[in-house]
Amino acid sequence: MDDGLDGIGAVDAGERLASALDTSGAEYAARRAAQLERIAALEREQAKAVAGGGPKYTDRHRARGRLLPRERIELLVDPDSPFLELSPLAAWGTEYPVGASAVTGIGVVSGVECVICANDPTVRGGASNPWTLRKLLRADEIALANRLPLISLVESGGADLAGQKEVFIPGGRLFRDLTRLSAAGIPTVALVFGTATAGGAYVPGLSDHVVMVDERARVFLGGPPLVAMATGERADEEALGGAGMHARTSGLADHLAADEYDALRIGRRIVASLNHRKAGPGPSRPAREPRYDPEELLGLIPEDLKVPFDPREVIARIADGSAFAEFKPLYGPSLVTGWAHLHGYPVGILANAQGVLFSDEARKAAQFIQLANRSATPLLFLQNTTGYMVGTRYEQEGIIKHGAMMINAVANSTVPHITLVMGASYGAGNYGMCGRAYDPRFLFSWPGARSAVMGPAQLAGVLSIVGRQAAAARGRPYDEEADAAMRAAVEAQVEAESDAFFLSGRLYDDGVIDPRDTRTVLGMALSAVHGAPVEGAQGFGVFRM
Template sequence: MTVLASALDPASPAYAANRSAMLAKLGALDAEHAAALAGGGPEYVDRHRARGKLLARERVELLLDDDTPFLELSPLAAWGSEYPVGASLVTGIGTVEGVECLITANDPTVRGGASNPWTLRKALRANEIAYANRLPVVSLVESGGADLPSQKEIFIPGGALFRDLTRLSAARIPTVAVVFGNSTAGGAYLPGMSDHTVMIRERSKVFLGGPPLVRMATGEESDDESLGGADMHARTSGLADHHALDEHDAIRQARRIVARLNHRKAHPDPGPAEPPRYDAEELLGIVPGDLRTPFDPREVIARIVDGSDFDEFKPLYGTSLVTGWARLCGYPLGVLANAQGVLFSAESQKAAQFIQLANQRDIPLLFLHNTTGYMVGRAYEQGGIVKHGAMMINAVSNSRVPHLSVLMGASYGAGHYGMCGRAYDPRFLFAWPSAKSAVMGPQQLAGVLSIVARASAAATGQPYDEEGDAALRAVVERQIEAESLPVFLSGRLYDDGVIDPRDTRTVLGMCLSAIHTAPVEGARGGFGVFRM
C-alpha cells in the first residue's frame, strides 16, 4: 500500500502549541486582509455607493458563475509601503460561463482607482499568469490612470501593460474590458487594446485627454460625453463593441462574451477525486512555532493529495528531501518536500533526477519549502556540494513542466532557489503564515556580520566593542526577522498570497486546473551541462 501513515498526535502538547501559534499568525493575517477589503475606507466606500455603483469585489462576484470559488492573487500587495494594502486592484482566477478566467478589477474607492507602482507590478503579475496558463482576461475598469505624484515609477515600465494585452491577443488568449467609469490617458488603451469592450451609458468615459487637457492643448471646449462617453464610442468611434444600460447589464454582456469565446482547455478535467484520508484541520498543528525544530513533510502531503496516496521516490537516499508521485484533485503531480531542512549532495542529485523524470512524463511539480539551504563546511565543500547544488538549480531552471511552490517553513539561501523560489518562475507561489524567507536566518546573518567585524578589528589591532557588537546583532536580528515574514514578502509580490494551511489543497487544485488550460509539456533535452 502507498497510502501514507500518519504519526501526528492531535492530543499531544507539541501539536497544541503548534496549532496555537499558527492560529495566532492567522489572526494577524486576517487583520491585514481586512485592510485590503476595506478599500479606501468607509467615507469613500459610502461615496461610491451613493453614486449607485458596485464595489470592485461585488463586480467580480456578479461576473463569476454561482457558487464557484475565486482565487484572489496578491491581496497584500503594497503592504508596508506608503500605498494602501491591495494596491487599488483586485486580481484573481475564477470561472465565468464555465471558463476559467484571469480577472482584474480596479478599486475606485482608493484614490479613484489610480495606479501606483505596486498596482503596476500586481497587474503585470496577473498578465504573466494569464499568458503562461492561457487564461482569458476580463478587466473590470474604473481608474483615473496613473497616480501622478509617482509617475516616475509608473510611466516607463507601465507600457508593458498594453504590450501584454497585444501579446495575449496574438497568442489567441481572449481579452475583455468592461468600463465602469473613467479609463483615461494611458488607461484608454486598456479597452482600446482588448479584443472585446463593453461600455455603460452615461457612466463609461474613455479618452486620451479629458476636457481640461484638451482645452489646454488645443483650446477646444468639449464635454465628457461627446469626448469619450459610451454613446459616442458605440455610435461614432466604434471603440465600444457592446453598449450596456447599467453595471448589471454590462456584467451580463461580459458573461455572454465569455460564453461565446469557444475557448477550450488543452487538457480535460480529470473528474471527481478521492479526498485525503486525514483532516485538513490538522495542518494547523504540523509546523512548529520555532522553525529550527524539524517536522515530517509527509504529514502535510498526506493531508493534501488524493487518497493520501503517495509513491515515494528514492526513500532511503537523500532522506532530508522527500520526493514522490501523487495526484491532487485528479491531476498527476510530482512532489519535492524538505524534511530536515538542510540540502546535502545526495538530496541535490536526487532532486535533479526526479525533476528530469517529471519532464519526461509531462507531470507538474510541487515544491514544499522548509529549508535552511545547502550544507556548508570543509567536508561538504570537498564532497562537491557546490556542483551538486548547481545541478539541482540547473534542473529547476530548465525544467519546462509547470511548477507550484508553497513555503511552509524556512526558505533560506540558495535552498530557496533550488526549491523553485520566485526567481525561478513557478506558475504559482504561495506561503503559509509560518513561512520565513531570507538570505539566511536572522541569528546566522547577525553572527556572520559580528565575525567579520571582529576579524577586521583584530587585523587593525583595534580593541573590539563588545557592547556595540551585542547592540548591532540585536538590531540586525530584528531587521532580518521583520523582512523574512510572509506578509512583508507578499507585500512585495514575492509570492501570490499568504494562505490558510487548511486551504492548501483547494488553492493548489484551482492552480492545477488553471495550469491545464495550457498544454503541459516537459523539457525535451535542453538541460544545461550537469557537472558530475
C-alpha cells in the same frame, strides 16, 4: 475495508501515508494556537484590502449607484463557484494601501477559467501606484503562461501622478501584455464601468472585446482639463469620451450596456461565445478526499522554524486518498520526493524534510525532476529549507556542483511548477526548491513562513565575525557593546523583512493562505496550469557530475 486505492493506477498504487501526528498532545496544542494567532493577523490584513479606501469613499461610491470591485467579480463569475484572489496583501508595509487599489484573481466565467483584474475606484479613484502595476503585471503573466482569458473590470484615473516616476515607463508593459495575449490567441475582454483616463484608456483600446456602461463610462486619452490646457478647446465629457459616443461614433465600444449589471451580463455572454478550450489535459481520475483532516495542519508547523517536521504529514492531508508513491525513500532522506494525485491531477512532489539539503538530496532532486519532465507531470515544491549544507567536508564532497545540478534541473524544467513555502526558505535552497526567481506558475506561503538569504541570527553573526576580523587586521580593539547593538538591529530587520506578510506585500508570492485551504488553493492552481499544454523539457544544461 476500502483503502481508497481500488481501481486506480500505478501512481497511486503506493502506500497510503500513515500519520504519526499526535493531535492530543501539548506540543500540538501550542503549535495550533500559534498558527491560529497568525491566521487571525492574516485575516485582519486582508480585511484592509477588502475595505478599499475606507467607509467614506465606499459609501460615496455606493451613493453614486455603483458596485464595489469584489461585488462586480461576484456577479461576473459563475454562481457558487470559487474565486482565487491573488496577492491581496500587495503593498503591505509600504506607504500605499494594502491591496494596491486593485483586485486580481482566477474565477470561472460561463464555464471558462479566467484571470480577472478589477480596479478599486474607492482608493484614489482607482489610480495605479507602483504596487498596482506589479500586481497587474503579475496577473498578465499568469494569464499568458496558463492561456487563461483576461477580463479587465475598468474604472481608473490612470497613473497616480505622485508616483508617476515608478509607474510611467514600466507601465507600458501592461499594454504590451494585452497585445501579446491577443496575438497568442488568448482572449482579452474589457468591461468599462467608469472613467478610464490617459493610460487607462488603452486597456479597452487594446482589448479584443469592449463593453462600456452608458452614461457612466468615460474613456479618453486626455480629459476636459487636459484638452483645455493642451488645445484651448472646451470639451464636453460625453462628446469627448462618453460610452454612447464610443459605441456610435468612434467604434471603440463593441457593446453599450444599460447599467453595470447589464455590462456584467454581456461580459458573461462574450466569454460563453469565445469557444475557448484548455490546451492541457484534464484530471486523469476522480478526485478523492485525503484520509486525514486538513484542520490538523494547524498543529503541524513548529513556531521555531529550526525545529524540523515531516512533510509527509502535509502530503497526507492534501493528496488524493492520502496516497503517495515515494521515490528513493532511503536515499537523500532530508528531501522527500514522490508521486501523488491532487484533485485528480497527477503531480510530482518535492518536499524538504529536515531543512538542510545535502549532495545526495540535490542529485535525487535532479533525477526526479528529469523523470517528471519525461512523463509530462507537473511539479509541486513544498519548501521548508535552510539551504544547502556548508562546511569543509561538504565542500570537498562537491555540494556546489551538486546544488548546481539541482538548480539546473529546476531552471530548465518545462512542466508547470507550483511552490508552497510552508516554513523556512533560506539561501540557495530557495532557488533549488523553485522560489520566485525560477518562475513557478504559482507560489503561495503559509502565514508563519520566512524567506531570506539566511536566518536572522546567522546573518547577524556573519556580520559580527567579519567586523571582528576587520578590527583584528587593523590592530584595533573590537567594540563589544556596538557589536551587540548591531546584532540586535540586524536580527530585527531581517526578522521583519523575511516575514510572509512583508514578502507577499512585495509580490514575492501570489498570496499568503490559511493552511487549511492548501488543498483547495493548490487544486485551483493545478486546474489553471492545465489551461496550457503540459510538456516536459527536451534537454537540460550541462550537469557538472
